[in-house]
Amino acid sequence: MTAAAQPAQPAHPVTGLDDVVHQRVRLGVLTIAHEARRVEFGYLRTQLQLTAGNLSQHLGVLETAGLVELEKGYEGKRGRTWITLTPAGSTALAEEINRLKLLIARVETAETP
Amino acid sequence: MTSDAVPGGDPRRLLSDVRDLAHRVRRDQRVTWAALLVLAVVTFAAIPFDWFGMQVDCKATGECEFDRMGVLYYWPPALLLAYAAIAYGYRRIARSRGVDARILPYVITGVALIVVFLGAWISVRYYIDHNPVPTEPLPYWQMFLDRLVAPSGLIGVALLVLARLERNAGLLLFTLAYLAVVLIPIDFGWQTHSSVRAEFVPQQVVNGTVLLLGAAGFALAQRRRR
Numbered sequence: 001m002t003a004a005a006q007p008a009q010p011a012h013p014v015t016g017l018d019d020v021v022h023q024r025v026r027l028g029v030l031t032i033a034h035e036a037r038r039v040e041f042g043y044l045r046t047q048l049q050l051t052a053g054n055l056s057q058h059l060g061v062l063e064t065a066g067l068v069e070l071e072k073g074y075e076g077k078r079g080r081t082w083i084t085l086t087p088a089g090s091t092a093l094a095e096e097i098n099r100l101k102l103l104i105a106r107v108e109t110a111e112t113p
Numbered sequence: 114m115t116s117d118a119v120p121g122g123d124p125r126r127l128l129s130d131v132r133d134l135a136h137r138v139r140r141d142q143r144v145t146w147a148a149l150l151v152l153a154v155v156t157f158a159a160i161p162f163d164w165f166g167m168q169v170d171c172k173a174t175g176e177c178e179f180d181r182m183g184v185l186y187y188w189p190p191a192l193l194l195a196y197a198a199i200a201y202g203y204r205r206i207a208r209s210r211g212v213d214a215r216i217l218p219y220v221i222t223g224v225a226l227i228v229v230f231l232g233a234w235i236s237v238r239y240y241i242d243h244n245p246v247p248t249e250p251l252p253y254w255q256m257f258l259d260r261l262v263a264p265s266g267l268i269g270v271a272l273l274v275l276a277r278l279e280r281n282a283g284l285l286l287f288t289l290a291y292l293a294v295v296l297i298p299i300d301f302g303w304q305t306h307s308s309v310r311a312e313f314v315p316q317q318v319v320n321g322t323v324l325l326l327g328a329a330g331f332a333l334a335q336r337r338r339r
Contacts, residue, residue, distance in 0.1 A: 024127065031131045035138035036212045043211025047137065082213065097131065103124040 020065045021096045025050065025058045030093040033068060033085035041081040059083065067092055142214045145284055146332035147202045148275060152268050153324035155195045159264070160317050162187035164310050181313075185234055188264045189227050196223025196271075222274045226267045233262035257296060265295045265320045283334070287327050294323050 021027060028048050033039055045055050062068045067089035071082045085093070166183015200216040200223075207214035237259075251259075260266050269292040276285040 024130065027127060027131060028134055031134045032138050035135050036142060036207070037215045038213040039138070040211035040213075043141075046211075047134065097128070100124045100128045100131075104128065107124070 017099055018092060018096065020061060020067065021092045022099075023058075025055075026062055027093075027096060029055075029058060029062060029083070030067065030085060030089055030096075033083055034090060034093055038071070038082045038084040041083065044083060062089070065092075138212060139280060140338075141210050142203070142207045142212050143279055143281060143335075144203050144206045145275075145279070145281065146328045146335060147206065148199045148272075149324050149328035149331060151195050151198050151202070152272075153321050153328055155191050156265065156268070156317060156321035156324055159184070159187055159191065160314060160321075163313055163317070167310055169310060184264070189231060192223060192227050192230070192264065192267075196220060199223075218278050219275070222271055222278075226271050229262060230264060230267055260296050265317075266292070268320075268324075269295055283331070287330075291320075291323050291327065295320055 021030065025048055029044060032044060032047055041052075041055070041059075044050075045052060048055065050058075059068065059070060063070055065088075067086055069084045069086055071084065073080055073082070162183040163181060164183070166181070166186060168180040168182060169177055170179070171177040196219060200219045203214050203219065204216050261270070269288055272284065272288040272291065275281070276288055
């Protein structure tokens with residue numbers, strides 16, 4: 001005799017959070033890159049108020065995960081690094097935002113007496 | 114936003130940060146004043162083309178027939194050049210700010226509007242050639258449609274698309290005001306008291322001036338923000 005099947009509980013949105021994306025700076029990088037064709041390293045640094053070394057570390061994590069692509073080049077004599085969001089990065093960002101919205105909805109439902 | 118903050122954090126704050134950042138990047142890509150300036154220049158430059166390219170045939174009864182051939186030959190290449198200039202300007206200025214803007218939507222909008230203009234023009238020509246000339250004034254809705262698919266109206270439609278692409282509320286409000294001026298023409302009596310050629314000039318000057326004032330306004334607003 002088997003027990004009656006329990007109705008499947010929907011997974012809590014927290015369980016689906018991706019550690020690579022669910023981090024303030026990396027989420028910021030993906031958001032900024034999503035709004036343009038590509039963004040320059042210096043622009044990201046200014047917008048996110050980071051040191052060059054700190055931003056490089058976060059970009060390394062995102063690049064390793066295949067969420068952004070880095071392109072180095074020159075404009076005149078000045079070296080420039082451009083960051084482009086990959087399709088995987090775009091999907092990861094959309095999923096993260098959806099999960100954040102779900103989390104907020106959960107919290108608001110729980111807070112309602 | 115600092116990196117030493119704990120990973121994750123309050124979802125409300127994260128989402129609010131995301132929205133704020135997205136808004137800032139969109140704002141940094143806007144070069145609205147340049148788009149309006151280019152369109153104003155194109156509008157003013159159209160006046161001599163329309164004046165000298167217009168074929169007017171006045172009869173002894175005082176009735177006149179006219180054909181605005183200058184409009185047909187001027188606007189398609191002018192719009193094409195204008196949108197190419199706007200796309201180039203957007204890319205160049207945004208790149209200098211560290212953001213490489215997507216310009217394909219602007220190019221597609223420009224080409225689509227030229228196709229609409231040419232299609233509307235050819236349809237009207239075909240209709241006129243195969244139907245008797247109307248003796249009564251055209252109904253209001255036909256005149257409204259005529260103004261909408263005319264180059265000044267299409268500039269308004271293009272600005273609406275631009276406002277949507279940029280999610281620019283200021284440009285949306287400006288465009289609605291511009292379209293009101295274009296679609297509900299201002300007439301202080303010049304349409305009945307002037308020659309056929311001169312009849313179209315005041316409205317073109319008004320349209321160009323509105324665009325020029327818009328360019329100045331957006332440039333000023335941008336300078337203040339920076």
